Amino acid sequence: MQWPHLVRRFIGSVVPRQPTQAEEAWLLSLLRPSEAALYRAQSPQDRSHSVTCALRIRDDLGASATNSIVVASALHDVGKTRAHLGTFSRVLATVVGMVLPRGKVEDLSARGGYLGRIGTYLRHDEIGADLLMAAGCHRTIVAWAFEHHQRPESWTIDPKIAEALARADG
Numbered sequence: 001m002q003w004p005h006l007v008r009r010f011i012g013s014v015v016p017r018q019p020t021q022a023e024e025a026w027l028l029s030l031l032r033p034s035e036a037a038l039y040r041a042q043s044p045q046d047r048s049h050s051v052t053c054a055l056r057i058r059d060d061l062g063a064s065a066t067n068s069i070v071v072a073s074a075l076h077d078v079g080k081t082r083a084h085l086g087t088f089s090r091v092l093a094t095v096v097g098m099v100l101p102r103g104k105v106e107d108l109s110a111r112g113g114y115l116g117r118i119g120t121y122l123r124h125d126e127i128g129a130d131l132l133m134a135a136g137c138h139r140t141i142v143a144w145a146f147e148h149h150q151r152p153e154s155w156t157i158d159p160k161i162a163e164a165l166a167r168a169d170g
Contacts, residue, residue, distance in 0.1 A: 017048060017052065018044075018048055019047075019048055019051035019052070023051050023055060024047075024051055026054075027039070027050065027051050027054050027070075027074055030054075030067050030070055030071055030074075031071060031074075032135075032136075032137075034135035034136055034137075035071060035075060035132075035135060035137060035141075037135075038075060038078045038081075038131060038132070038135060039074065039075060039078070041078070041081045042077070042078060042080070042081055043080075043081075045087070046077055046080060046081075049077065050074040050075065050077070051074070053073040053074055053076070053168045053169055053170075054070050054071075054073050054074040054168075056073070056167065056168035057069060057070055057073040057164060057165060057168040058070055060164050060167060060168060061161075061164050064161075068138040068140045068141055069140060069161060069164075069165070071137070071138070071141050072138075072140050072141040072143075072144035072145070072165060073144070073165050073168045073169070075128070075132060075137075075141060075145065076128065076144050076145045076148045076165070076169065077124060077128060077145075077148075078124075078128045078131055078132065078145065079123070079124030079125060079126070079127030079128025079129070079130075079131060079145065080121060080124045080128070081131075082120050082124070082127050082131075083117045083118070083120040083121035083124065084117055085117055085118070085121050089114075089117075089118070089121075090121060092118065093118040093121040093122055096108075096118055096122070097122040100122075105119050105122045105123060106119070106123065107119070108122070109122070109123050125145060125146055125147070125148060125149050125150075126146060128145040128146070129142050129143075129145040129146035131145075132145050140157060140161075143155075143156050143157055144157060144162070144165055147162070148165070148166070148169060152166075
């Protein structure tokens with residue numbers, strides 16, 4: 001169960017820790033223009049989460065934290081931009097996602113309107129991977145966006161790196 005993670009994320013969404021200008025400038029210095037555009041399209045809360053994840057992975061892996069790994073950590077949630085949901089709607093979507101099978105999520109996202117946006121939010125992993133692939137991102141960045149909600153046995157990234165990426169996400 002991921003309740004502690006969800007509670008921390010909710011509190012962080014309501015009262016986000018704003019990155020310093022230096023922290024955000026550091027992350028932006030690592031991003032290619034197409035990646036920076038995806039980063040900037042995120043909500044302020046998601047940009048804050050991106051910077052926090054990037055800093056965590058950098059600190060956790062030290063010299064092993066390549067640009068691709070840091071960017072993967074920072075951009076794993078970019079698919080959420082397509083849902084256009086606020087904090088409380090995201091909470092509702094998360095609860096819906098806990099009880100709805102994946103096939104029903106896909107049906108929901110095809111409906112349009114508010115329910116369709118909830119379905120889109122619940123598919124942010126695959127949507128984000130598609131956005132990152134279209135932006136020409138490194139395969140590690142695309143893979144982590146797609147796999148960050150999957151079980152560890154499904155990860156295609158080096159397990160040590162994937163575990164560090166998961167830790168950085170909270």
